Amino acid sequence: KAGVTQTPRYLIKTRGQQVTLSCSPISGHRSVSWYQQTPGQGLQFLFEYFSETQRNKGNFPGRFSGRQFSNSRSEMNVSTLELGDSALYLCASSLEGEWTEAFFGQGTRLTVV
């Protein structure tokens, strides 16, 4: 059974640019969540999507957005990148219920220069 797949694995972007990250959940999983991991702030919740709808949202500015497609794949977008957005972005998939066991992808390492 394939796990959660995130692409790309590594990205280098310049301040002010925008970036789109992709996540394919485990087959049959309909919930996708996104987390940001930094050395200073640790793991922080960005948002969760279920059935193409944002079901929960963390406390991040509007520059961070996401969406989910009918096949449960999800993308997150960060606009007007700042140096502080450099982080490991992790996607997790779950079956259906809110906050059931989450399985994480390998992450996308974003570096903003």
Place this chain on the structure above:
Amino acid sequence: ELKVEQNPLFLSMQEGKNYTIYCNYSTTSDRLYWYRQDPGKSLESLFVLLSNGAVKQEGRLMASLDTKARLSTLHITAAVHDLSATYFCAPPGGGADGLTFGKGTHLIIQP
């Protein structure tokens, strides 16, 4: 807002020893998850604790949950080097909290 506190944040121990990692959280949650992260890697699900009094064991690791005390423990028995990693506890806070992670316990097990 749910707060999660793990203790200790850093632990260096010798092989063969026992130790316990503690996870306290600030508001009611009926479940809690433990994850392991190796350097440069993603999070691996270790335990799913779904009710008060739940106890799960896998090899040298045992996790428990006391929802009344808002406390979960991860006990390591006769530690081996392969268990060196960072361990996170995560109760779901819901809403804007999402799955709320502790800062992690960085565990180093020395031969």
